[in-house]
Amino acid sequence: QSALTQPRSVSGSPGQSVTISCTGTSNYVSDYNYVSWFQHHPGKAPKLMIYDVANRPSGVPDRFSGSKSGNTASLTISGLQTEDEADYYCCSYAGTYTSFGTGTQVTVL
């Protein structure tokens, strides 16, 4: 059972913004700034979109942004595009192990 809970799905129209939450059942999200977000298209390898809560790897569009408040981390996609339709997973450092979130399906209407 994941220690990180995400909404099962979120949706938005092209150009809109959507936010995905990632809430920890323990204090790992609140105590450490080591939350990553991955985009996963079916049949492909996951892609790192955000690391260390709010940092974007080279090549990731700046319409993807990350933040954290208390025990909840968030990924915001601004200016939603059709290619953003995918599953998104948060992932947090948890001391001696790492935990992935339950995953959120983003649908572009």
Added chain:
Amino acid sequence: QVQLVQSGAEVKRPGASVKVSCKASGYAFASYGITWVRQAPGQGLEWMGWISGEDGNRNYAHELQGRVTMTTDTSTSTAYMEVRSLRSDDTAVYYCARSPISVSTLPNYDYWGQGTLVTVSP
């Protein structure tokens, strides 16, 4: 460019073992770790463990302790992940990912292999 190339799909009987390889290129293998992640059909991503590319130090998920072994061959820049006593719920796509070497559980997985489907079926 950085690449992680995994071995091909496998079909195994319950109780058997499977060993998946992950060959790295385009970077200094000993300067990073390799994390293994799997995804069962219709399920989310599951962290399996990490191995150092420098010294073979490893950290396994508690749920897989005793059934999984991760190794490396630094001469070929290849990481291996073996699961023993396979069960039907081990059916999944298995991924390797390049990871930081400093802390085994930092989730900065910047490059991934293409995935290897392991099917466990009688």
